[in-house]
Amino acid sequence: MQQHHRKLTRAAVLLTTLATSGAAVVHLAQAQDAPTRARDNGAVVAIAQAHPASTHYSFVRLDGPARTAVMDDNARLVAMFTDGARTAVLSGQSRTFTDPRRTSAVVTTSNWVRLAPQPWKAGAEKESWFRPWLGEALADRSPDVLAVATQYVTFAHYADDADYSDFLGITNKGVKPRKDRFGDVDSAGYVRLVYGYRLGYPIGAGGLPRTPQEMPTAPLGAAIADNAVGSPQTRFLAQPGDLLLFSTDGSKGAVDHVGIYLGVDDAGQQRFIASRGTPNGPSFGDSSGRSVLDDDGPYAAGLWGIRRL
Incomplete structure (x- = not known):
């Protein structure tokens, strides 16, 4: 219990630092790698212990816009859900996208974007659909929004x-x-x-x-x-x-x-x-x-x- 509390505290400190310093959570697999160019005026408004069915996850509420960050048992950010939206940004294997006929720029990202079965709302992590869907989505390597x-x-x-x-x-x-x-x-x-x-x-x-x-x-x-x-x-x-x-x-x-x-x-x-x-x-x-x-x-x-x- 004490170890879990320390991890929750670490998660809260990490996300509070990101919110107050202005560093946006762009690369979800490693939140600390987020580009400093990006800005996010959100702030942590609540932190809740994971639902018993989600022992290995904790959930942090953010503002600007209202959303829920999902942290694993090692306080790593693995998913972001925005209230009212079905799209979730998940941490996954790094990929590189190119358009060589039109630009030399490449986009390398560990973000995977999936459609959840219903729009997100505060507390949705306690609903029966969430944990099975999250597990499948994090393991899914079929084309996501960015790949399609x-x-x-x-x-x-x-x-x-x-x-x-x-x-x-x-x-x-x-x-x-x-x-x-x-x-x-x-x-x-x-x-x-x-x-x-x-x-x-x-x-x-x-x-x-x-x-x-x-x-x-x-x-x-x-x-x-x-x-x-x-x-x-x-x-x-x-x-x-x-x-x-x-x-x-x-x-x-x-x-x-x-x-x-x-x-x-x-x-x-x-x-x-x-x-x-x-x-x-x-x-x-x-x-x-x-x-x-x-x-x-x-x-x-x-x-x-x-x-x-």
Whole structure:
């Protein structure tokens, strides 16, 4: 009992230090390795002993946004769940993602992003679904959100009125594919392809809408930030797998583009993947504006908000 108490205390000190020092928990496997460039204004608000069925885990509540950090018996951070969102960021085997035709940047990460069976809420670790799901998810090495998203960097074409049904050439919920758009996918269609068709997140009413313009008002998981154009600090709230909403036409408040946040690249910059006209498809490359949140380009300046599904 005394040893367990010391580990809980160590976990609390670690997360309190991260929260108050401003170091974001980006690399979950080793929280202390988090890039100092990233910032997180959250604070520890509660620490609870693990439920009896979860003997080897402890759970720490954080604010900004409200979320639960899962610590193992050695006080290592292994998972992060955000209230209202199904996406969980889990610690796992390190992987490297590349887009060699469009950028020399690489993203190496030990973060794995999975969809939980239901949105998270405070205390959900005590529910019957949680422990079996967590064990399976931590051991799962099938493609996750980040792997699925990056599978499309070498093919698919962009069209600003294409959907994933056009890309796949299938009829989905009454939407027939357009023959002239076969193989094309725009930014919203790409998100629907990754999260909807491949990973089973709801689409349409109550789920992922057809266009970026509809996303600010759609009931999508947790709203991490809204209407934040001109607020550079917003980018520090991004977590791998998040949807990034952009206003790139200079009209504040008019969302016209959406991407998926991947993480920090080898140059220390926050990189995302999206389908856009140049380079004509899904990419996290540097053509026609770099796919990063921390430069002086149109995407960094036009970050409107963040949704965590």
